[in-house]
Amino acid sequence: MTAPSTPPTPGAASSDRSALVVEGLDVAAGRLGLVHDVTFRLDRGDRVGLIGESGSGKSLTALAIMGLLPDGLSAAGTVHVPTAGAAHDTDVVTARESVVADLRGRVMSMVFQEPMTALNPLMRVGRQVAEVMEVHDLASRGEAKRRSVELLAQVQLRDPGGVARRYPHQLSGGQRQRVMLAIALANDPDVLVCDEPTTALDVTVQAQMLDLIVAGAAERDAALLFITHDLAVVATVCERVMVMYGGHIVETGPTERVFRSPRHPYTRGLVRASDLGPVGSPDGSSDHRPLPTIPGSVPAAGEFPSGCVFRSRCERADQACHVQPPWDGQPDDGWACVHPYDPSVTEGGDHGD
């Protein structure tokens, strides 16, 4: 179940299957707000995408969930990982570092964007995989070593025994990212956060990597939070999607619905700018127009307009947009816009109103 930001806080009791509950999450650098009031919930087995242009705050959201915000940034709100058990039903935002550290790598783990620098260059790959099991006392040294080779085999690295003895610089980017995935999956986490895991990879290995991530999460019945700016990737991986702009979630819903009939003008712009297929002209009737783009560019942090953050680039913006738009629709299928596109008049219509 994905529930969105702003008004409708899902007060519903957490089901036994909920794996990650984020409520009213803010991230700020000093007084400068970067992520605002992000609220959503992931159940085990969910595959949810978080999309937006760079600068939208999606990576910061992920880091805040992991409690790994860089120096100088602070989080507010709550992040719960219910499956960790009653004793561990702690709030990542406020809990002591040692408590959160115990969750990381065990209950929730993360794959980062940049495989080239994410591994320690001075440590053999096998040790780096084994370490995540040893840290949580889930395996003896010998056992961790054996299982690390198994894990490397699971992410379909050829000659896993040999790879385990290598150093990161002896592996390709794709191989390193598999190693990162092996580390993330080692302790069968309940939540797997992937931050642009394939962006830095060659197109040819992206698809394999995505398969491995989806399969790895499915085998463990883990909730997958998948961050990307690539809508095609979201369409193949995720069943639900959240669209982020200017630190706000502006639209959320089943991937199918959001991509086929986006309601928020920003989502609509994103979909139109991608090559997912024309929005509003499902039959491809409008093929002689230039590739549409969203006018303007993402403002720098702190320079978003008040009210609706998108209004400075929105063709539908008017006086009504000067106040923060209320949430419309269901918590897990809705949008925050005063002038949403109407799905019934989408035919041929960028001007439809």
Next chain:
Amino acid sequence: MALQLLVRTATLVVTLVLASLMVFGFMTVLPGSAARVQLGVNATEESVAQLEAEFGLDRPLPEQYWDWVSGLPEGDFGTSYVTKATIGPQIVDRMLVTLWLVGAGMVVALVIAVPVGTMAAVRHRTSSGTVLTALSQVGIAIPSFLAGILLVSVFSVWLGWFPPGGWTPPSRGLGEFLGGLALPALALGLVQGSVLSRYVRSTVLNTQREDFMRTARSKGLLPRQAMVRHGLRNAAIPVVTVLGIQMSTLLVGAVVVEKVFVIPGLGSLLLDGVANRDLLLVQGVVMVLVVAILAVNWVVDVLYTILDPRLRAAT
């Protein structure tokens, strides 16, 4: 890795030969004639020629060079033109003293720099970090001989805890040896420790921001654990480089500190040699110092390949 070691060692040997040529050229060829230098400008041509023949300075330069350099590996530095004493044994004696001094200075520097630098990095956003950084800046500005003088005025003249100078070899009483070593080692180490602490600070800061440190945290390591298990070794690489560079500063610093504390090391020998215009002695001591500096560079290179697997496979 064996091949790399071989290449680096070969480079060292070539560099040593070039260095010896430079030192020889500077100290023997440039002054013209050691005999004239010794006899002074008013000496007659005959007396100069006679002395030159006695020292073997009338032979062709390549022969003189070979004669000098071929003795070096066995510790034969020739015979002083001034004191007529063999130079080798003096150098060996004095070298031991200087090694103690430099070694102790390095230990002091490390003991200061590693904790102070790490602390300054970890707390770089707080006032205590800023104070540590400012203190290190002041420490750098106090040259070792000045630090020596200040230490003597406080701990010898005022408090009377340590002797103001002099040297007792360790064989003649460990207590007195350490007492004599303490102030000069501190004088050397304080300055170098301040310099080093700045490098430690920036290295630790940079390491903290590395992606793999975040990966380590994402595995469930506490910040301190991540630093110890992943950060320190990575941080060690640039620090080792600086340590290598500092060894040469320490050696030169020792020359001055030996003068302050009247310690019979290589530095005092060098300064005596200059005062007496004993060119061959100066030539020998300079060569030893340069060899030491180059050897340290070689050790740093080798340490690199041990610390960093990326360099092992590199062609």
Next chain:
Amino acid sequence: MSAAADAIDLGALREGERRGRVNWPLRIGVILVGLVVVMAAVSFVWTPWDPYFVDGSNRLAGPSPSHWMGTDRFGRDILSRLMVGARTTLYVGVVAVGLAAAIGTPFGIVMGMAPRRLGTPLVRLNDLLLAFPALLLAIMFGAVFGASTTTAMIAIGLGTVPVFARIARSGTLQVMSTEYVLAARSAGRSAPAIAVRHVLPNISSLLLVQASVSFAIAVLAEAALSFLGFGTQPPTPSWGFMLNDAYTVLQVMPLQSLWPGLAIAIAVLGFNLLGDGLRDRLDPRLAEHRS
């Protein structure tokens, strides 16, 4: 840098933070260096006493209204000598750093622009030269040519050449890989033209920072040399030799060594801070690492 900066431009945030902050190193550096320069400048027109005037009846006097810092063991006014000594310090620093920059910069640019076949041996040669620290070189010079202010500053300058060369080379390598240089090369511009038009202007801030840091090292080296008796020869006042003088009377007048010591420390601190501050000011990328 961390990939966490993806979502928002952390670099830009820190940049803003940096700009809003007072550049203390630069301020303090300018003040301290200014103090030394003013001392030296004033000494040309006025000193409290004749720095060479020996007053046998007033030796080793403590600070007093007539002698603010007291007198040395010959009865000379310490403040006056300190002021004239500042001239020596600055003179040696300017000549030594100028010499090092004049030789080291072109050498470094050549090393950076030369083809690998030629560049590598040059770099090795520079590494070899680095094994001769300025102070050691100065002692060798002193042995061969005799000790004087001139030998000291030339030796310190030559000893600093490889340091400049190394900095200039690393800067040149960076500039040479930029697109505008690639464009200039493909347009057929000659190597000297590229060196003058593109490389030199782009590495000048790097060199300026290095000059300030090297100045501090030159001040240190001159003081050390004079302290050892291989630099400026008495009776010309120099801080290093004043310290040596004071050291001989340490048991009786510990305060004597404080004044020249303080002067040396202030000059070194000033130039080091100036270098730090300039680095902050001129090269935000470098400053980022030290924020």
